Amino acid sequence: MFSIFDSQMMLRAIELAKRGIYTTAPNPNVGCVITQGDDIVGEGFHFRAGEPHAEVYALRAAGEKACGATAYVTLEPCSHHGRTPPCADALIAAGVSRVVCAMVDPNPKVAGRGIQRMRDAGIQVDVGLMQAQAEALNPGFIKVMKTGLPFVQLKLASSIDGRTALANGQSQWITGAEARADVQVFRAQAGAILSTSQTVLDDNPSLNVRWAQLPETVKSVYQQDDVRQPVRVILDTHRKVSDSATLFSLDGDIIIVTAKDDKPSVNESVTVLTVEQQDGHLNLNSTLRALAAKGIHHIWVEAGATLAGSLLNAGLVDEVIVYQAPKLMGSDSRGLVKLEGLTSMSQVPTFTLTDVTRIGDDVRFRMQKPQPD
């Protein structure tokens, strides 16, 4: 069904889709290539919600050459009227004769309807080329559409012996400047940065993306205004965070998740979200579902050992990213993750290492939960 040329074109479409990783949220990253014979006649990718989809850019570039052409799209073209008209209709109208999709759109509003619509119009539609790579473009979008829960990355940073602070609380800086800059890249790709009232009270963090700290590889491709500020989400069960906390004075939206909405929001960029409690804490599953319903598909968690442990215990973490500094801080220092009730090694959360990379003087581990068989 697929030729080597098909694979080369889909790979190019995936490359194009990646250009949107800092900008498209909550929309998925999508790339499109249109070919006529052996020639690329149009390329496009989705850049920002509300702006045209990848197919539209590619069709515009192809112009009349789209007639009889093949279109390679990393995600099934949409069939519904959203903020833009359906892309399936645009491909039909342009006279494209074949469409290759890497994957079916998991969005229940699409879910094969775009493909059906094009087939009904006489277009040959082939589905499934480089599906795994296309899925990797949009882990959050796909997880929310399939499960209602967002994709959660848990960021941890410690010494080699897993310590985050001395017994007296001293912790700055365990990891180096390069590791902290690397964190900025992950923050910039997330739909939200999630933390807790405790972290805000302890550290008064900004929890935003700092343009100056992004690597040159990012800054050379984007304008400063292009890069979104992820929504900052603070779990604040009892509304302990003061209105004067630094994060309220910085650009970007904030969601305070609380158990009882008895205080007004701090200002117009702050939304208060009420979630039920469970054992005296916010129900984390409900919290994440509520955030997903607000269009937050991809969450980057930076908090303390307690929230990290609770998320892990609840099975809500998709990827753990650990920065380790070549230091030994000793057993009296503070631990990385609070996990309770472990009595057998078989209960210990075990991950699949997907990447180990030196970042400056430190090392970054990326680990995923093993998939169930």
Place this chain on the structure above:
Amino acid sequence: MFSIFDSQMMLRAIELAKRGIYTTAPNPNVGCVITQGDDIVGEGFHFRAGEPHAEVYALRAAGEKACGATAYVTLEPCSHHGRTPPCADALIAAGVSRVVCAMVDPNPKVAGRGIQRMRDAGIQVDVGLMQAQAEALNPGFIKVMKTGLPFVQLKLASSIDGRTALANGQSQWITGAEARADVQVFRAQAGAILSTSQTVLDDNPSLNVRWAQLPETVKSVYQQDDVRQPVRVILDTHRKVSDSATLFSLDGDIIIVTAKDDKPSVNESVTVLTVEQQDGHLNLNSTLRALAAKGIHHIWVEAGATLAGSLLNAGLVDEVIVYQAPKLMGSDSRGLVKLEGLTSMSQVPTFTLTDVTRIGDDVRFRMQKPQPD
């Protein structure tokens, strides 16, 4: 002073020297290449204490071609009568006209005397080619000769969050079979494996080299009988280890280091070494000096968090080797290193990462103490 050809020949001599890393202790690893014009006419390396030195093997291979030849040696040829006659004399007798040494022998019995002896005999001797690489062949030998203290490698193994056992003591197995096999390679290169009575009482370990677990790259080059069993050193201040511990029933020498020699040794392969106490523990500096005096130049430490911390606190560790498994065991689990009295991040032991390697499902860090400026 040195040509590219000289460097190539010295590199070859260093490669040859490495063949002895499992066998020469307590002698240093040494390699030798003899050339006549552009041709190698003889090669040799030291294989085992009591057997001929590298230069002797190379001279034997060169035969009459040694006359007028150049000899490349990774370490200054010896000038004293040990278990074998002085190599400097052998090179003179063979009529070699130039000797290139990577480094001066730090052994006070040699320390330039071999070089002087050859120069006095009219040989051109050039010193210092690839010295750093040659020094790396014999970290233990060099450190003992210069300081009286052995080269100490501290082996640690933990989860990503720096835990060695659950709160109830369960710990088997944190790291995988590949990491445990890698440990065998380090054990086999060490002059001694050092542990404590506590570890022996808790785990009843063998602390030996298991031929079956060595990698094929080792087994294909050596015969099983070639690979030494490192001396097993047990710190047992109060002679708590029972004579029935497994390690006494296995091949290889054992040294029990104790504070008071009031019990006889278990059997003829067990030596009892008495060392003074300091704050209720064996004085670690004195212990290591006493071991060095017994010809133990390179020590591989496998023990618990207390000894690890004490050695680090005393500044006696040259290299830390940490195996980490992609698991999270939580803050209630047991810590990796006991370090006390840290009140500022500036006091935290910080290392230079020299290597990060995936070993099976785990990751191995190699870290050295930063050298003083």
